Amino acid sequence: MKIENKITEQPSRYDHLEQMSVAELLLHINDEDMLVAEAVRKAMPQIQALVEAIEPRMKRGGRLFYVGAGTSGRLGVLDASELPPTFGVPEDWVIGLIAGGDKALRHAVENAEDIAEQGWKDLASFQPTADDTVIGIAASGTTPYVIGAVREARQHGLLTGCITSNPETPIASAVAFPIETIVGPEFVTGSSRMKSGTAQKMVLNMISTTLMIRMGRVEGNRMVKMQLTNAKLVDRGTRMIQESLGISYEEAERRLLEAGSVDGVLNNK
The missing domain is CATH 3.40.50.10490 (Glucose-6-phosphate isomerase like protein; domain 1)
Structure with missing residues (x-):
């Protein structure tokens, strides 16, 4: 053509x-x-x-x-x-x-x-x-x-x-x-x-x-629904929760892994 x-x-x-x-x-x-x-x-x-x-x-x-x-x-x-x-x-x-x-x-x-x-x-x-x-x-x-x-x-x-x-x-x-x-x-x-x-x-x-x-996949400026597919993303999600809730890194990580997503933690705080 x-x-x-x-x-x-x-x-x-x-x-x-x-x-x-x-x-x-x-x-x-x-x-x-x-x-x-x-x-x-x-x-x-x-x-x-x-x-x-x-x-x-x-x-x-x-x-x-x-x-x-x-x-x-x-x-x-x-x-x-x-x-x-x-x-x-x-x-x-x-x-x-x-x-x-x-x-x-x-x-x-x-x-x-x-x-x-x-x-x-x-x-x-x-x-x-x-x-x-x-x-x-x-x-x-x-x-x-x-x-x-x-x-x-x-x-x-x-x-x-x-x-x-x-x-x-x-x-x-x-x-x-x-x-x-x-x-x-x-x-x-x-x-x-x-x-x-x-x-x-x-x-x-x-x-x-x-x-x-x-479509509601971001809250604030954060990828709160990202998949936790590697250590970097788990760390990123943990820090999001730590900052939002004012809790320790260890507690934030525990809650994240239990809930499976950042928004799963923040929306059930």
């Missing part, structure tokens, strides 16, 4: 990279990264509109699906996989799908992103409902797997959004709530794992964290 003047494919602002010193390379990569937050800030109204549309659906029991290929797919799976331990939510609240399946998380799967029908097939296996939301992630805005998924999802009554780094793309026209983070040409021409990927990660953080807060 050809799009003229695709920003993500335009030549880098820098040339002769192989002749640069390590210090120069690092500096210029950082210079380019500083443009990402500004691009995300400009997309804030789009992000807000999508989050506000998702919230009532999730409160009715709807799920959130991320669909992507390559780096975009991996970032969606990453964000989805971090929410259960961080916020103590079921694993099926937010689900990440990547073209080529789990194998594609570590290895490139040839032509997987070019099969437009497969995106909806992968989604359909979860028996989606009208309360579910699908966010397609595609820096180029032209990935067939992702476009096919969001287009069919919208036709089946699901809420749809996208995150892309090009304006006026096929994926943006296929969804109800497009998010366009125009970060400009990549430092290495066409390497959308760089600025585009960083923008995607920032937007995904904003969407999922805001939703989790709005």
Whole structure:
């Protein structure tokens, strides 16, 4: 699928990279990264509109699906996989799908992103409902797997959004709530794992964290429903309780392990 003047494919602002010193390379990569937050800030109204549309659906029991290929797919799976331990939510609240399946998380799967029908097939296996939301992630805005998924999802009554780094793309026209983070040409021409990927990660953080807060998974500024899956998280939870209740570390830890969660202690004090 050809799009003229695709920003993500335009030549880098820098040339002769192989002749640069390590210090120069690092500096210029950082210079380019500083443009990402500004691009995300400009997309804030789009992000807000999508989050506000998702919230009532999730409160009715709807799920959130991320669909992507390559780096975009991996970032969606990453964000989805971090929410259960961080916020103590079921694993099926937010689900990440990547073209080529789990194998594609570590290895490139040839032509997987070019099969437009497969995106909806992968989604359909979860028996989606009208309360579910699908966010397609595609820096180029032209990935067939992702476009096919969001287009069919919208036709089946699901809420749809996208995150892309090009304006006026096929994926943006296929969804109800497009998010366009125009970060400009990549430092290495066409390497959308760089600025585009960083923008995607920032937007995904904003969407999922805001939703989790709005869904009651945070109290004050604390992850009181986090899963106690390692010593670091047990220590963090213990200190939350110690500070909130003014008790000893040992007593806080005992209560935490007995209750199984921070809010289990604080809500039964």
